[in-house]
Amino acid sequence: MKKFFPIVAFIAVALISLTMAGFAYFATQEAARIKFEATADDALNRIDSRIDLHLSLLRSTQALFNARNGGISRGEFKAFFSALDIDGNFAGLRGIGFLRLVKTGDEVAVERALLHDYGASHVIYPSTTTLSWRTPIVQFEPFDTSSQSSIGYDMFTEPVRREAIEKAMADDQQHASGRVQLGQETGAAQTFTGFLVFVRLNVETAPDGVNASTSSTSGFLYAAFRARDLFQTALSRTPLLPVNIEIYDGKVDANNLLFQSETPPVSTFGEKLVVSREITVAGRPWTILFRPTSAFSQPSSRAIPVMLGLFGLLLAGAIALVARYQERAYDAVSLLHETTEKSLLEKDLMLQEMKHRIKNSITRVLAIARQTASQATDVHEFSSSFSARLQAMAASQDILTRSRWQKADLGDLLRIELGQVFGKELPEGILSGPEVLLDETTTQALGLTFHELATNALKYGEAGNSANNRKGDWALKVDWSVEGRRRDRTLVLNWREAGQKKLEAPVKTGFGTKLIDLNVTRELRGTINRDFHDGGLNVEIRMPLSD
Template sequence: MRNKQTWSLRKFLSVAVFLAVALASIAMAGFAYFAAQEAARFKFEATVDDAINRIEGRLDLHLSLLRATQALFDARQGEVSRAEFKSFFDALDIENNFKGLRGVGFLGLAKRGEEGAVERKIEAIHGVARPIHPESSEPWRTPVMLYEPLDPADPSGIGFDMFTEPARRSAIEMALENNAPRATSRIILGGEGASNQQVPGFLVFARVGKKVGAPVQQSDPYSNVVGLVYVAFRTGDLFQAALGSAPRLPVNAEVFDGTVSDDNLFYRTPAAPDPSYGEDFRITRNIVLAGRPWTIRFRPTEAFSEPSSPTIPVMLGLFGLLLAGAIALVARYQERAYTAVSRLHETTEKSLLEKDLMLQEMKHRIKNSITRVLAMARQTAAHAKDVEEFSTSFAARLQAMAASQDMLTRSRWQKADLGELLQIELGQVFGKELSDDMLLGPRVLLDETATQALGLTFHELATNALKYGEAGNSAAALKVRWEVRGKRSEKRLYLTWTESGNKAVGAPEKTGFGTKLIDMNITRELYGTIKRDYRVEGLVVRIEIPLSAMARKKK
């Protein structure tokens, strides 16, 4: 009897142990599956942050073009000829630098019934009468006076009154009232090429004013406004340029104007979403472009890879059922899995915080870059003799800034090599092939401020050498040498720029904007010194700057 009872107890204990371990195994499999899903969601949110950074960066770059165009027309108070505007447009190299841009234009501004003056200006610009159309009962007329790229075979867009279209009219009114760029809602734009396919897009307007201090008529609230500049974008090409660059992101993005609906759809990526991911992986973000709210929805595509394989939880459950007696091993695995998940969660939260800080820093840098571009555009326009000179100088300086920004971007905004910066900036002026002995010095890593300031400085020095020195005939006549002295926070860079040849160089009678830009970069931005020695055999420039950012802050 006792043996039978003991056997029954052992049988019950075996079943109890098996059930306990089986339940523990199933629980562990569920926990691992939940942890894998959480890790996948964190990874996808990080991918979405990257996509948002690309989109906002591309939009801010394109708005800088609107501000540059506004600066040109502000400097001329709207008096820009067709040839000058085309020269300005061609110098910007839209195809390579601003993909998604459909065109840039200028609108006149006149009260209804006073269109004659604007029509005469259009005829003077284009050499042919183009009446304002269509007829309108609105109080204001805003006809297109300049537009690029303009098809000579079909100039019908010249004279078109954008105030007659509700979406454009709303954005124009806000731009006039707030003196800030304002975007339209989703509109349909005519395509390009033989098919002339219509595509969704949007326009951004900014007003152009008269000189500061010009009298304002009480009866005319816009008497100090001469017109508006605008840029038109095809959203398909714009977002393809932002999201289609390498490395490609495994996201399906849908961009809506305002609320989510098919009528408000701006763009949808070609890659379809992976149906195996549920609503937990649908992430919605909101941004504001020129006063216009946008909604962007993201879903993962089949290219999205999870941090861990989804088969792991299944294998874990099977392993637990087969090894019902390995309670200690399962407990140990549970402890390790919990620790791993905790660390993963902690690491992911830290990564998200760092990405948020990086995003804020990037926005700050982009705003600073836009401010610098706008100031440089105004200064270049003020010193330029004509639009062609403005376009050439401004495009070259913008390209020099872009080269410095590209170096910093490739280094994740950490450090840029001085020798590489010189190679890029001088290569843009003299050609890609530089002599072996032109540049000589040790490896020096520059921070963000020094990279941007020295990039513009080298561009201006090289441009002056090409114009006025022997380097215009032979790049071998230029030598750049540098060295570093001091230790740690006392390190200083000593750079010597030597132009040699048979051509005597004298000090200029008038200081140009380029020279002022060099001096401001060295003395104000970097708290260094610059000395120019005009010799019979050529120009020698000596630059000395502290390499430590802390040393510059102390000054």
């Protein structure tokens, strides 16, 4: 589990950091949305207040006409309008006019009145209509070249205007028309997108002195608005707002577009910061869309979530590295502790082995001396044979010491160890097997094992007698083989001792036997099986081989 702790720590801290960065990102987006909605509401209030100001002018004009019971001459109306300073105070207002309500067929009386007021002939147009009512323009201010041609125009013949006029007939409220092109009815060269607001004008019809309040609709007052001038004036107040505005008459549709800001919206936010508002202007619903422009700044930097996420990843990496270094330090301490214990065990084992090996060496020297003396005919022959065998033991020990520090061949190791014990050159045939190269650890362990097996064979078996048999008939055979391939190789070694007497398993296990078992099972991670039978002893050693 501790090996995966750095990875787990990195993933945990990274997930927490990324979660915090995600929350920070969404908080930033939410703060931007709230701020922009406040900006959009500010823009909406500016538009609403500007429209209300213009409609208040229409109400004032209505009050003027009501005070005179509709009897306002062209001169009086012009004086009233000139005093308002329309260009300075009511930018976006095209003008204010009065429509006379007459039945179809009674146009002559209206045309006669127009001739009297303007000193020129003005015909009501379009000349023909299938409708019951006509509402020609009889007064309009400011009266200029462009508006002169509009005198006499019957607005009731145009469907969009007629819809608003019919609503104004039903009550005393103001009613806005849909989207219209101002100047289109007069054939003007330049037209403007805008809208009209109508309100009916009632006059008392009862004679003076009669206590009655009978009244009837004599016509309609209306205000004409140029949409672009009106909304640009409303939004030009300082501070300028970083919004792009689209205003639609009714639902959002290209055919209903009244106004669109010249400053394009910024595409960074996409559709996330699109605010939609619906307002009612003179009884007609409008839809307004607000989008941020490049001048809009978020309340907090968008880099904060990114920096928070990067900082969290760096912190997760640092924690993972610290955990990794701690793990390595712990492993190093554990390895040092294990090595120390192993060194102490090896030291103790080495001391025991030195004692045991010295004892065995003395035993072997005495055995060689005794065997040499039994075969020698005189002292000179004994001295010569005994010295030669001692020198062979020393040479074999020196070869074994050198072979333990490099790759050693299994066959050479067996020859050295057996020759060291038995004190003579081994005849051909007692060792058989392929070439097997052993590393340092395996060489040391097997060298001790073979030494102990050979010593036991010398002490207790017939190998010692056969070693002194001049005919070379040995009671010891050692063969080995390798099973498997590459990393799965296994060394199988068979140690066979033959003799005349029956061998039995010892009741008490000596140090030599323990040493053999420790070497094979612990050092070499193998197995050892001993088979004591009537004809002698078979020992099978199986151990894995490294590459």
